[in-house]
Amino acid sequence: MQDPAHFLPSFVWRADRDGVIRYANPWTARYLGRPATELAGLHWKIFVHPDDIDPVLDAVRQMRDGTLLGNVEVRLLRADGAYRWHTLHLQAQLDANGRIGDTMGVATDIHEARHAWAMYEASERRLKAAFQGARMGAWEWDMKNRVVRMTSQLAQLYGFPAGTDAIGLSDLWERIEPEYRELFAQKLDEALQHGGPFELDLVLDGGSAAPRWLRMRGHAEFDAHGTLAHVYGVSFDISKQRAAEQQLSLSERRYRALVESTGALVWSAAPNGDIRARGDDWSRFTGDEVVHLSDWGWLDYVHPDDRDSARQTWLEVLRRGQPGSSQFRMRRHDGQYRMVNAQAVPLFDSHGKLQEWFGTTTDVTAKHEAQAAIEARNLRLSVAMQAARMVIVTLDLASGTLSVESGAATAGNHPLTYDDALRRVHPDDRATLEHHVRTLVAGGEPAANFEFRVQRAAGELWMQGSTLLQRGVDGKPLRIIASVIDITQRKQLELMLRETDRRKDEFLAMLAHELRNPLAPLRTALALLDKQSDAQAPAPGLIDLMRRQVEHMTRIVDDLLEVSRITHGRIVLQLEPVLVGTAVYHAVEAIAPMAEARHQQLQVNVCDPTTWVNGDITRIAQIFVNILNNASKYTPENGRITVNVEADDESVYIVTRDTGTGISAELLPKVFELFSQGERTLDRASGGLGIGLSLVKKLVEMHNGTIAVHSDGPNLGTTVTVRFPRVHQQQRHAAVALSEPASEAAGSVLRMLIVDDNRDAADSLAMLCESEGHAARVAYSSAQALDVAPPFAPDVALLDIGLPDIDGYELAKQLRRKGETKPLLIAITGYGQTEDRLRAQAAGFDYHFVKPVNIDSLLALLASVTAGGGKRSGLD
The missing domain is CATH 3.40.50.2300 (Response regulator)
Incomplete structure (x- = not known):
């Protein structure tokens, strides 16, 4: 009995593990145009399209994972040399060792179906592209269910969310401009009553944007009872058309107004040059009746000094038979001579024969005077450019050449290649300048101004420029226009200021250091006074006064040194886990005497006493002491200061609030600036150098933290919020001496x-x-x-x-x-x-x-x- 595949009208073959064909049914032989006996022994790759061999191999490899069936779409070579698409069904057979042995392939011709589907998809794409390109969408109104079905293009036109394909009629109604709804409803009712095709324009509610105009074309469909059932149609965007119509109407009105405002004299002339005035323009201008101006009578109204030139120009135009113009002075009805511009255009018939000349004569006195004013202004501008040491540089992007205008009357234009110009720029500035140019050409927004140095034999120049990219009508970059100013003197001043600033910092550091020397004996002397007997010692209040002033002076000196060190990057933090609550309590203890002396209330709230940050214990204490010292200094007696420590998983927040004098809106943005202060009182009770918050901000930022100051205004208190990154460690800080000295023998005298x-x-x-x-x-x-x-x-x-x-x-x-x-x-x-x-x-x-x-x-x-x-x- 023969194999059933022998009778199948399908492409069937069997191949061994190496891909060699062992069997092919008659249908396969006929399709390939080769006898079945000849196919045996050939590899199956001979009739599979080269680009489809890898998909077949991938299908076979997938069957090795346990699946013995696989499908893949391939192109098979027909006897006439054409490739046709088939669905190839593969089935593997296992040998005695459980490995894939023979593979059976059955191919079904899907070429026509695939082609039809491709044609359908192409048709759909073309239709969608046509709708999209025409900004058009189709719709259907289901009048019984009050539902509107629409294409995605129409949903986009109406501004509905992407994916909207059906909405209620009321939703569609809400999209119409409110002021236009009543008129639209009236027109729509009239159109639907006729039952035939209709066309309506409507305007959508654009909100703050420009309104959008749509044109609807539809056809109504009624049921057997004469009731309106469906309305089908399309809508497309006519906003540009409406705008163009409005612009055209406006342009026409402007043109009419322009012609009337210019007061141009309209005239015509015979082919031989005899001029004939038209309308009343000539009479209004000259004050004379319209007369026949043959024999060059119009020259009588031209200024005597301009007659010969005007006559020769008109003769030359007649000789060439081409458009021409001429400017001369012409007498007006009040006896004044006005500068006019006469223009003539030849009119030819269909055979190219000259029929007549059409011309206008326009009063251009104002333009003539303006041109003179422009020339005078250009002269002044040239003088100003020279005084400001400014040049205008134009880079033509097509040719890569530059032209430089310096404003000097004799300088002219100096073309220069871009590479030559770049070589004159300081090597350290070339990359920055080239990046600026590339960014500008690419459509980016580089910095408004840029600086670079120009090398000269006489010395280096600093230049500052600003640029503008000019594009062509097609939007492509044409040229870069730059104004460049010589800022060498300003740069030299900046360098001097920087040097002065450096010397200032050095002076402050030296001043602070030198102030420590007199402070040392003062502090020691106070300690000695403290040890004297009550009979010998001065009044205790006097010692306390001197101690407070020495400590105050010490803090000022320390702050000066800290600011100088931070500014010069000489502070290195000794980072370790720090308990925030402990640091806050220590800071509160440090300023407690000051607060008690002013009868101020101090309240500390710590949400979690085991909250840790990674920091320098000395610097963190310095931060809080400065903040609390400020709070106490600027809070009046009997005021209140509260410190709250809060934390989340990422950060720790230390918020200090006081009921003090607050900060004005003018000073608030400047509180972190060095030496910045509010207005001092006459008693200097709130005095200081204004370096505390500047120092605090720098120290906080060195700990990767942030600080913010808020005040509702004068006498409304101040809130200072410090944020540090939180760490989840519990390591304590231990201070040690520089070394461990040997123990001294016990005794009372050293x-x-x-x-x-x-x-x-x-x-x-x-x-x-x-x-x-x-x-x-x-x-x-x-x-x-x-x-x-x-x-x-x-x-x-x-x-x-x-x-x-x-x-x-x-x-x-x-x-x-x-x-x-x-x-x-x-x-x-x-x-x-x-x-x-x-x-x-x-x-x-x-x-x-x-x-x-x-x-x-x-x-x-x-x-x-x-x-x-x-x-x-x-x-x-």
Whole structure:
């Protein structure tokens, strides 16, 4: 019995694992035009289109994943050499080892169906494109269900959301301009009553945009009972047509008004040149009756000085038989001569024979005078350009050439290639200038102004320019026009200002450093006064007053130094996890005496006492102390200050509110500027240098945070909000001394060597040490210190760093040789940066104090040394 595939009218074959055909049915042989016996042994690729071989192989590979059936659309080669589309059904057979052995292929011809579907899709695309290009959409009104069905193009025209294909009639009605609805309804009713095709125009409600006009063409359909059932039609956008019609109407009105306003004389002439005036224009202008102007009678009205020129020009126009014009002066009815422009155009018949001349004579006196004024203005502009050292540069994008106009009368135009011009630009500025040009040509919006340097043998010039891109009627870039001004003098002034600013910063830093020296003995003297007996000491209030002023001066000096360090990038944060609540409470404790003295209420609310941020504990404390100090300073007595600490998963917010004087709207945008202040009172109660918030903002930003200040106005309080990124760690901060000195033997008296070239600072510090029962020796230079130290054998040495002969670092090395433990070395210096501490540690110092010395910390350290502890306690 034969294989059933033998009788199938389909393309059937079987191939082995290597793709070699082992069987082909008669239909396949007839289709391919080859006997079945000849096909056996050939590869199936011979009748598959080369581009479709990979899809067939992909289908076979997919069958290896467990699926033994697969379909793919391919083109098969017919006997006549044509490829036809088929759906190829593949079925695999497994061999004894479970692998794919033979593969059976059955192909069904889908060529005509595929072609028909492609034609249908193409037709749909053309219809959609036609609708889209014509801005047209089709619609159907279902009058019984009050529903409108529409194409996507129509939905777009009406402004409905994408995908809308059906809406209610009422929704469509709402899209019509309200003022036009009643008229539209009347016209629509009249059109539907006739039952035939109709055409209506309507205007859509455009809101704030320009209204959109649509034209509807439709046909009504009635049911067997004569009731309106459906209305079919199309609508298309005629907004441009309406606008064009309105523009044309406006243009015509303008033209009529223009002709009437110009008062041009309209005339004609015979082919031989005899001129004939038309209408009353000639009479109104000359004041004479219209007469026949043959024999060149019109020349009688021309200024005597212009007659010969006017006559020769008219003869030349007649000779050439082409349009021409002439300007001359012509007498008006009041006896004045007016500059006129006469234009003549020849009119030919269909055979090219001259029939007559048509001409106009227009009073151009105003234009003539304006031209003279323009020439005068151009002269003034040229003078101004030279005075401003300005040039106009035009870059032709097609030719790549530049022309330069300097405004000088003799300069003229100097064409230059773009590459040559670019070579004159400073090498560091060429890339920026080229980027500006490319961005402008590409349609981008580069910076309004740009600067570059031009190299000359006589010296370098700084130029500033602004550009404009000019496009052609087709929208393509044509040329770049730039105005370029010489700003060399301004740039030199800017460099001078920058140098002045740098020197100012250096002066502030030096000023702050130098102020530490007198502050040190003042603080020490106050500590000594505190130790005197009640009978000897001044009034306690006087000491407190002096202490407050010294501390205030110290904060000002610290702020000056901090601003200078931040400005020059010399601050390096020592980042570690910090408890925000603890930092806030410490800041509150620091300003509590100030608040108590002013009878102010301080309230702190911390939502979560375990909220951490990553920061420098010293700088964060500095931030909060400055903010609270400002709040207390600008809040009157009996006022209130609240601090709220809030947090979310990402950030921590510290919000400080006060009931103080507030900030005016004029000052609020400037509160973070250096030396910016509000208006001071006469008693300077709210005085200061205006650097606190500037310093705070810089420190907050160094911690990747933000700060914002808000006030509703004067006397309405101020709110300061600081935000830091939150971290979820719990690591505590531990401060250590520069090194771990050996423990001193317990005792009550220390031999102390004090070295400082500031005599007041050295003497007052010695007096303070002696008041504690210690023995002190003073040296005012490194040389004196080296003489005094061997016989004195100090236990502790307090050394100033900035000594005039040998600095404190070298003196420390000489006072305590390597391997020794005495004396205990303490640095007393005005330099307190991290690098200063590291340098002091490298020189062998055990502790580091910044002037003015915190007396309590110093005495605590000395007490720990006498007790044999050798541990650091609250050092600056």
